Amino acid sequence: MVKFDDELGEYVQEYKDMIFCWDDEPDEEKIETVEALKRAYNKNKQIIAKAIYEDLVKDIFGEMTLDEVIENLGIPQINPERCEVVYCEQTFDDEHIITFEFLDDDFEEIENICLDG
Numbered sequence: 778m779v780k781f782d783d784e785l786g787e788y789v790q791e792y793k794d795m796i797f798c799w800d801d802e803p804d805e806e807k808i809e810t811v812e813a814l815k816r817a818y819n820k821n822k823q824i825i826a827k828a829i830y831e832d833l834v835k836d837i838f839g840e841m842t843l844d845e846v847i848e849n850l851g852i853p854q855i856n857p858e859r860c861e862v863v864y865c866e867q868t869f870d871d872e873h874i875i876t877f878e879f880l881d882d883d884f885e886e887i888e889n890i891c892l893d894g
Contacts, residue, residue: 779803787856794819798856810857814882818855818862821884822847825862829875832890838869850875862887 779802782789787798790811795818797811818825826846834846841849851866864875873894880886 779808785854795852796854798854799858800856801858807857810882814855814857817883818853825877825884825887826850828887829877829890833875833892834869837892 779788779790779799781787781802782798785798787800788802789799790797790808792815795815797814799807823843826843829850830841830843830846834841834849849868850864851868852864854863854865855861856863860879862877862879867873867875869875873892875890875892877887877890880888
């Protein structure tokens with residue numbers, strides 16, 4: 778069920794392992810894409826973790842396994858409209874958020890990995 782989250786300032790649909798966010802209230806067509814994106818994200822967690830590790834984590838937070846990277850990233854907030862994933866509750870540190878953009882709906886091509894905060 779989609780609801781407006783005042784804290785995030787976005788419409789959200791929450792699951793136990795990820796949150797989907799939209800700037801504007803999504804129509805049924807946009808909501809229907811969520812299941813495919815959930816499957817693709819879960820299928821490609823290792824690809825995502827490897828890219829984040831290579832581009833960011835290794836140099837800033839040190840060496841670790843991909844499973845540790847996935848665990849430390851926490852729950853992703855996925856905005857399909859902006860093709861962006863945000864990790865607000867990552868546990869590498871307590872000061873930053875990690876974001877990236879995905880270029881395809883399979884999460885195989887990601888770029889602009891950033892540490893913000």
